[in-house]
Amino acid sequence: MRLARSVEAIPPSGIRKLFDVVAQMDDVVSLGVGEPDFGTAWRVREAAIYGLERGRTSYTGNSGLLELRQAVAAHLRRRHGLGYEPEGEILISVGVSEALDLAMRALLDPGDEVIVPQPCYVAYQPCVALAGGVPVAVGTTAAEGFVPSAEALRAAIGPRTRAILLNYPGNPTGAVPDEAALRAIAAVAAEHDLVVVSDEIYDRLSYDAPHVAFATLPGMRQRTLLLNGFSKTYGMTGWRVGYAAGPEPLIAAMTKIHQYTALCASRQAQEAAIEALRVPDRDVQAMVDDYDGRRRLFVGGLNRIGLPCHLPQGAFYAFPSIAQTGLSAEAFAERLLLEGRVAVVPGTAFGAGGEGHIRCSYATALPKLEEALDRMERFVQTLPGVVPTVATGVAG
Amino acid sequence: MTDGEGERTRKILRALExxxxxxxxxxxxxxxxxxxEAANIVAGLERRGVIRAYRTVVDWDRVSPDRVVAFIDVSVTPQRDVGFDQVAARIYRHPEVRSVHLVSGGHDLRVVVEGPTIREISAFVGEKLAPIDHVTATNTHFLLKAYKEEHSILVEEPADDDRLAVTP
Known part of the structure; x- marks a missing residue:
């Protein structure tokens, strides 16, 4: 069967191959999981069950339940001081993934370019390409905190550039730019009249400084599309519910596509999401504190065993360097899996700047993280060129 | 203690709890x-009696299904100057008493007692607890099934991690 060239041109996910190997193996400690190990709170699950019992099984309006949009608006106002109209400026989507797809299709004409700082989430480039756009990678390094400089962004911008796609706190690097770095990016966006699509799904997982929503920067609200959801903060990955908040014309265009393709997000997921926004912040904070502890312990451990790692400031990923082992990221990940029985994702799965790194998720119980560190230590000791770099257990 | 130290101590206590x-x-x-530093903080909390003990949550049904636990509601006439404390003390000193709480509502003290047989608990209530001066009534509820103990659900196996091993 002949398939669309646009689909055939997209390389298979760098994660898929690894997943197939892991699926065949026993006794693997997986640090490859890009989702929380905290399940959905019982009160949230119960709200969905209650909705089902009450027979709430129909479609919702295309934009999503008004009550949920109102709750999202209140949440954005409370957390970031951002004002969005529940009717017109907020769209409930099938996870951030759908919102991202809608945004690209709403913004791009064939050949339009989108700046994508990398390493980045695996879906960004394909999403741009499937919408007919051209992703333009801007590689970043550990030395610059995995945040692109204004110069690097400017160098990548051309006459067809329409948007910048940001994700802070970031997957896979855990990067959180300081406000000055964000303002520098904002200045570039203003200068070249670009839309900023800001995927802030890890916003609650910023450990060392409060999260700065991109739309709160001066002049940015009118050119920013804020994407967020419930997966990471509320342990709701499988529910597939997220939202986009932004200027009315863009939300209207996205809603137009959404009404023909998805129609609406799952009713039960929307009911659950309303309840999730009622979860007291102290419950969320307890989870954040737990990740924070694991972050310090795990990153300290990586440095101790000779895999240099900056202390990531957000999300739940460590992105250590494996360059000194002389192995490529892919070879390292493969051998660590087969010889050390620990699954990690090679940095190359996340695009430019990922070579020489592996992504380790610490969204895993402490004893498993400790077991993983033991196994990784035994494995790296078999490699040349590995010297422990930090003597203490806690880095940063 | 600064706010930062207080928050740090509370975090440590929550984690240990x-x-x-x-x-x-x-x-x-x-x-x-x-x-x-963490070890010092914990030692200090032990010394100051903030940390009282380290115990284990056991599902006894799986090893000693005949063991008996009773929740006893005790009504007490409070005494001048000491209120309920003296009666509570005469109850909580018995080693078979697991906990004693003063509660609001229809009775005064809620006592949890454990023992090897119903007979022994009945004897404890009849011979030790009820005759205490100022105890006016007892109402004993034997435990039939423990669903959850100290935040641990006993009647379900811990859920497996059903996440896929590698996800983006």
Missing amino acids: ADARRTPADLAALVGIGSD
Whole structure:
């Protein structure tokens, strides 16, 4: 069967191959999981069950339940001081993934370019390409905190550039730019009249400084599309519910596509999401504190065993360097899996700047993280060129 | 104690309350201090009596299904100057008493007692508890099934991690 060239041109996910190997193996400690190990709170699950019992099984309006949009608006106002109209400026989507797809299709004409700082989430480039756009990678390094400089962004911008796609706190690097770095990016966006699509799904997982929503920067609200959801903060990955908040014309265009393709997000997921926004912040904070502890312990451990790692400031990923082992990221990940029985994702799965790194998720119980560190230590000791770099257990 | 120290101490206590076996290194990582400092904080909390004991949550049904637990509601006439405390003290000193709480509502003290047989608990209530001066009534509820103990659900196996091994 002949398939669309646009689909055939997209390389298979760098994660898929690894997943197939892991699926065949026993006794693997997986640090490859890009989702929380905290399940959905019982009160949230119960709200969905209650909705089902009450027979709430129909479609919702295309934009999503008004009550949920109102709750999202209140949440954005409370957390970031951002004002969005529940009717017109907020769209409930099938996870951030759908919102991202809608945004690209709403913004791009064939050949339009989108700046994508990398390493980045695996879906960004394909999403741009499937919408007919051209992703333009801007590689970043550990030395610059995995945040692109204004110069690097400017160098990548051309006459067809329409948007910048940001994700802070970031997957896979855990990067959180300081406000000055964000303002520098904002200045570039203003200068070249670009839309900023800001995927802030890890916003609650910023450990060392409060999260700065991109739309709160001066002049940015009118050119920013804020994407967020419930997966990471509320342990709701499988529910597939997220939202986009932004200027009315863009939300209207996205809603137009959404009404023909998805129609609406799952009713039960929307009911659950309303309840999730009622979860007291102290419950969320307890989870954040737990990740924070694991972050310090795990990153300290990586440095101790000779895999240099900056202390990531957000999300739940460590992105250590494996360059000194002389192995490529892919070879390292493969051998660590087969010889050390620990699954990690090679940095190359996340695009430019990922070579020489592996992504380790610490969204895993402490004893498993400790077991993983033991196994990784035994494995790296078999490699040349590995010297422990930090003597203490806690880095940063 | 500064606010930061107070919050740090509360974090350590919450972590230990959830899992008493967390090591000083774990606790240190949790609050971003060194292991020795964490160990010192815990030692201080033990010394000051903030940490009273480290215990284990056991599902006794799986090993000794005949063991008996009773919840006893005790009504007391409070006494001048000491209120309920003296009666409570005469109850809580018995080793078979697991807990004693003064509660609001239809009775005064809620006592949890455990023993090897119903007969022994009945004897405890009839011979030790009810005759205490100022105790006016007791109402004993035998435990039939423990669903959840100290935040641990006993009647379900812990859920497996059903996440896919590698996800983006």
